[in-house]
Amino acid sequence: MTDKGGDLGAERVTEAVADAVTVLRTAVNRDWTKGPAGRMDWNCLQTAEHIANDLFAYAGQLVSRVQDRWVPFETYLEDGTDAEGALQVIETAATLFAATLRTTPREVRAFHPYPFRSANREGFAAMGVAEVVLHTHDITEGLGLTYEPPAHLPEYVLTRIFPEVQPGPDAWRTLLWATGRGDLPGRAPRTEWKWSNTLVLPTERLTLQGVNPASAADLAAGGDGDFEWVEDGPFEGTREAAGMTVKAYEAGVHRPEFGLFVLVRRKDGRAIGGMGFHGVPDEDGRAEVGYDLAESARGNGYATEALHALSDWALARDDVRSLCATIEPDNAASQRVIARAGFSRASVEEEQAYEDSEPGLRLYVRLARTG
Template sequence: MGEWGGEQVEEAVAGAVALLRTVTDRDWEKVRAGRMEWSCRRTAEHIASDLIAYAGQLAGRAQTAYVPFEITLDEGTDNAGALDVIETTGALLAAAVRTAPREARAFHPYPFRSANREGFAAMGVAEVLLHTHDIAEGLGLAYEPPAELCEDVLTRIFPQVQPGPAPWPTLLWATGRGDLPGRAPVTEWRWHNNLVLPTERLTLQGVTPAAAHDLRLGGDGGFAWIDGGLFEGTREAAGMVAKAYEGGTHRPEWGLFVLVRRQDGQAIGGMGFHGAPDEEGRAEVGYDLAETARGQGYATEALRALSAWALARDDVRVLFARVDRDNLPSQRVVSRAGFVQVSEDEEQLAYELRG
C-alpha cells in the first residue's frame, strides 16, 4: 500500500478549482451553497480555512486543541483570488502530509481526539469535494469527482458507513447531501478517525477499511513491518474487518489493531476483537506476534491496554480468549494480562477477564 494523501489532496483541489474558475464572473455572495446556510463565497472561504487548519495541525503536531489561528482574505479579494487561496492552502496541506512521519498524530476532536497524516488528508479531500458540491449546486453546475477519490475518503474516515452502489452518492448520503435507496436520510454525521491506544513501548493502531483491504490482498496496509512480522492471522483478521465493512456491520473500534513499536515505528503484530460485544457484553480477543518480537512482553503489554480500554466501557462486561493447548507462550500472555481459565476441550483452553 503506497503512501496516500498528498497527491489526493492536490487532485481534489485541482478538480474543484478547474470547475469553479469557469464561473468566477458570477456573484457568489448572493447565492446560497446548496443545502447550506452559507453563501457560495462564504463556502469557498471555508474550504481554504479548513485546508490551512489541517496543514497547521499536522505540521505543528498540536496535541490538545486546534492551533489558535485563522485565515482571512484581503478586503477586495475577488472569486478568482479566493480560488488562488484554495490552491495555495491545498498545496500546504499536501506538503504537510508528505513530510509528516508515518507515526505522527495531531489533535482532531472526532472521535478519539487525534488523526494521522492519512486522516488529515482524507478530511481535507472531503472538505474540498463536499463543499465544491455545495457551491456547484448553488450555481447550477454539474460536479462529480473521481469515484476512487470518494472511495478513498469513505474507507478512511467513514468506516461506519456501508458501501453503497457508487462511492460519490454514498459520500453525499453519509454527509446529509443526498438520498440512497433503502437508507434513511442522514441528519447528523461526523467522520471517524482511527482509534490509537498508547502503551509504554507500543501504539495499538486501529486498522481502517482501506488498510484492511490492502492487508487482505497481500499488501502491508500502510505499515512498516518488522521482518517476519505479518502473520497469516493478521491477514485473516483484516479480511474479517473488510467483510464486516462491506456488509455494513463494522464497528471501527471493535476490529483489528496493529502493534507498532515506539522506538522504531515498526509493526510487530496484530491484536483485536472478533467483533463487537454481544448482548451479554462479551467480546472475544485474538492476537499474533512476529517471532523476532516474542519473549519481550509486547503481547502482554498490548493485551493489558486493549483489555483496560474495553472493560472501561459500559457495553463490555467480559472478555474471553481461546488458546491452543500446545501454545504455552500464548497461555502465559493471557494469564499475565489477568485472564483466568474457565473451560477447556481437546484442542483449546478458554480464558475470561471480567470487568
C-alpha cells in the same frame, strides 16, 4: 520499504483541488455572495473561504503536532476578494497541505476531535479531500453547475474516515448520503454525522493503532497496510483479521473501536503484530479478542503489554462486561500471555456453553470490575 502513505494523501488532495477548481473556474464571473451554497447557511464565497481555511488548518495541525487542541489561528479572505481570488487561495492552501503530508512521518498524530481526539496524516488527508469535494458540491449546487469528482476520491474518503458506513454501488452518492447531502435507496436519510479517525491506544513501549478499511484491504491482499513492518511481519493471523475487518465493513457492521489494531514499537516505528476483536460485544456485553506477533518480536512481553492496554480500555466501557479468548491446548506461550493480562481459565461448563469456541480449544475470560 517505501513510505508511500504521505505521497498518496498528497496526490489525492492535489487531485481533488485541481478537479474542483476546474469546474468552479467556469463560474468566476458570477456573484458568489448571492444565495446559499446548496444546503449550507454560507454563500458560495464563504464556503470557498471555509475550504481554504480547513486546508491551512490541517497543515498547521500536522506541522505543530499539538495533541490537545486546535492550533489557535484562522485564515480569512481579504475584503473585496472575488471568486477567482478565493480559488487562488484554495490552490495555495492545497499546495502547502500536500507538502506537509509528504514530509510528515507516519507515526505523527495531531489533535482532531472526531472521535478519538487525534488523527494521523492519512486521516488529515482524507478529511481534506472530504472538505474539498463536499463543499465543491455545495458551491456548484448553489451556482447551478454540474459536478462529480473522480470515483476514487470519495472512495478514498469513505474507506478512511467513514468506516461505519456500508459501501454502496456508487461511492460519490454514498458519501453524499453519509454527510446528509443526498438519498440512497434502502437507507434512511442522515440528519447528523461525523467522520471517524482511527483509535490509538498507547503503552509504555507500543502504540496500538486502529486499522481502517483501506489499510485492512491492503493487508488482507498481502500488502503492508501503510505500516513499516519488521522483516518477518505481518504474521498470517494479522492478515486473516484484516480480512475479517473488510468483510465487516462491506456488511455495514464494522465498528472501528472493535476491529483490528496493529502493534507498533515506539523505539523504531516498526509494526510487530496484530491484536483486536472478533466483532462488537454481544447482547451480554462479551467480546472476543485475538492476537499474534511476528516471530522476531516474541519473547519480549509485547503481547502482554498490548493485551493489558486493550483489555483495560474495553472493560472500562459501558457496553463491555467481559472479554474472552480461545487458545490451543499446546500453545503454552499464548496461555502465559493471557494469564499475565488478567484472564482466567473458564470452567468446563463455560467452555461447553461458549457457542463460538472450536472443539478442543481452551477458553479464557476476564471480567469487568464491579463496585
